[in-house]
Amino acid sequence: MSGLLWGMLFGLLAGTAIALAALFGVWWERKVAGRIQMRFGPQEAGPAGLLQTLADTIKLVLKEDITPRLADKRLFRVAPLVVFTPVAMSLAVIPFAKGWAPLDTSVGVLFFLAVPSISVLGILLGGWASGNSYATLGGMRGAAQMVSYEVPRTLAVLSVVVLAGTLRPTLLLGRFQWWWLIATFAGFVVYLISSIAEMNRGPFDLAEAESELVAGYFADYSGIRWAVFMMTEYGSVLAASLFGAATFLGGGWPFGGLLGVVALLVKAVLITTLIIWVKWTLPRMRADQLMRLCWTVLTPIALVQLLIVGAVVPWL
Amino acid sequence: MALVDKIGQSLTGAPLVLTNVDALIDWSRGQSLWAMPMGTACCAMELIAASFSKFDFDRLGSFPRPDPRHTDVMIVAGTITRKMAPAVKRLWEQMPEPKYCIAMGNCAVSGGIFYYDTYSVVRGVDEIIPVDVYLSGCPPRPEALQDAVLQLRELIRSRSIAQGREYDRVYTLPLPGGERAGTTDPGRAEAADVLAGRRPKTGGDE
Amino acid sequence: MNIDELREHLCATYPDLCPLFSIEFGDGVLIVDRGRYWSAAKDLRDLGFDRLGMITAVDGIDDFEIVARLTAREIGAHIFLKTHVPRDEPAIETLTDLWPAADWQEREVYDMFGISFRGHPDMRRILLPDDWVGHPLRKDYRDERIIRRPDYI
Helix, strand or coil: HHHHHHHHHHHHHHHHHHHHHHHHHHHHHHHHHHCCCCCCCCCCCHHHHHCCHHHHHHHHHEEEEEECCCHHHHHHHHHHHHHHHHHHHHHHCCCCEECCCCCCHHHHHHHHHHHHHHHHHHHHHHHHHHHHHHHHHHHHHHHHHHHHHHHHHHHHHHHHHHHHHCCCHHHHHHCCCCCCHHCCCHHHHHHHHHHHCCCCCCCHCHCCCCCCCCCCCHCCCCHHHHHHHHHHHHHHHHHHHHHHHHHCCCCCCCHHHHHHHHHHHHHHHHHHHHHHHHHHHCCCCCHHHHHHHHHHHHHHHHHHHHHHHHHHHHCC | CCHHHHHHHHHHHHCCHHHCCCCCCCHHHHCCEEEEEECCCCHHHHHHHCCCCCCHHHHHHCEEECCCHHHEEEEEECCCCCHHHHHHHHHHCCCCCEEEEECCCCCHHCCCCCCCCCCCCCEEEEEECCCCCCEECCCCCCHHHHHHHHHHHHHHHHHHHCCCCCCCCCCCCCCCCCCCCCCCCHHHHHHHHHHHHHCCCCCCCC | CCCCHHHHHHHHHHHHHHEEEEEEEEEEEECCCCCCCHHHHHHHHHHEEEEEEEEEEEECCCCEEEEEEEEEEECEEEEEEEEEEEEEEEECCCCCCCCCCCCHHHHHHHHHHHEEEECCCCCCCCCCCCCCCCCCCCCCCCCCCCCCCCCCC
């Protein structure tokens, strides 16, 4: 019984944490994007514009809820949740400290890599259920891209797993050594690029291309339903940054304890800034260039990385 | 929201006064006005300039979204021709409530330079959609457009989620017909009278 | 290439077009009959005028005057090709098979003046809505939606 209670409490906390993380993520993105474009981001709402996302959220909640006439109503309403929930779940296995993760499973890395793929289903659902052929096209493009980029991402993370010899994230964090930064650097780059493509972000956002598909698979979503899609995107940015910091950059290394948690968060924010930087600097890639990058560039590099790591391991 | 009034009546027998809730909601709506840039002509250049580095819309919380379903305010920037009018109407209807419209530039306000001697221009976008803020200029400067957004904020803050209630807000620019209008031009005085409701609108172009 | 060289170049290759060549406002102009229009255009293209800049029309009360501007990039010359079309039968051959750029230009002339082009692949309105009645740039176009500018402004 107390397990159920603890689970519900944790669920509430996790939901709040994700909401706050998305709030922070949106604010940080608008500030960084503003600075890249030689302007300030939001300034008026609260100190340094911190309450801007709060204003956005309140406004979105009170917007009219439009369901298109040709839409499949049940699927239309379910799609944002199908996209959001796996990403929220994947946050549970991230090791925040050497021995502690909210959900400490022996297959945590696998959980993190596999569970967010369920969101692909939600994207297809959202595109199809909008009843709009352009949204369907956007959904299919997004799904194809997300499914393809899982391969190099998994291979890249696999190289760290081979070095550590475990799939349990808390143990992985404990076994980190400084020369892994050099040995898995190519893998880290592949992981970053693949994560950006996973989230349909940055130069890989053809599925939601503003100037082409007018927001693609979430074109017909208004108000809070669309806000859930946005929360998913920023939630997965933070999840990918935290996980990347925990596996490739060694989490709290070289500090331990509470300072280690702070160090992990700082590293995650740095990776988030890098992701935002990439989005606001590079132009969008075409669909075939995107696929070609995945299969002919990133996957071979990840395989070579795996080869290098595999060659090193017997000498450990 | 008639629901609010009904709840108030049933609980206390008197209408509810919701000043703080209204303040929060109106603040949030005014602070995050996502704009649909209906930019068809030269005013669109000024709209873009107002969004970019030197003048920056994002610090007011407003940024352009291409999809009407995600936006609150449609900024009609540019001449609307008869061929474009159905498209504007359709996009306006796709926007979810509460929605506002800023008519930017002389062409959107009244047909502007194309008022006379033309067969194909809609004389003012308020022939098609309801406009909240009229911003004249050919084209208006980016500062003027940002001032229009601030005026729209004042308009939003004067509204309440309970029906039939309004708050008094101070508009810093003189409105036609107000005591600061101060014009001796008979045509403009007549226009001011019509807008303030002191004189009925007669005839018309259509 | 200046005007005199252009005149010499034209006369050397096509002597029958030579008397039709004149100079208006410093530009070379070739005014031909309706029947000679397409073949003159083809001759000019063979002469080296490989780029069609525009095709437009002028409503001259009695008839329409069709104006085409051609540019020769290699030799650096431009020339106007003009012809007249009667008002009661406004039709002429299309230049689309010579220069593909003529496609939309001629659609615009049709839209504004009502001159139809024989052999055009897609003869329909381009600027105005498809159900518009009338051709606005004709001098006798009347529309009750037009508000005339008052004289005292």
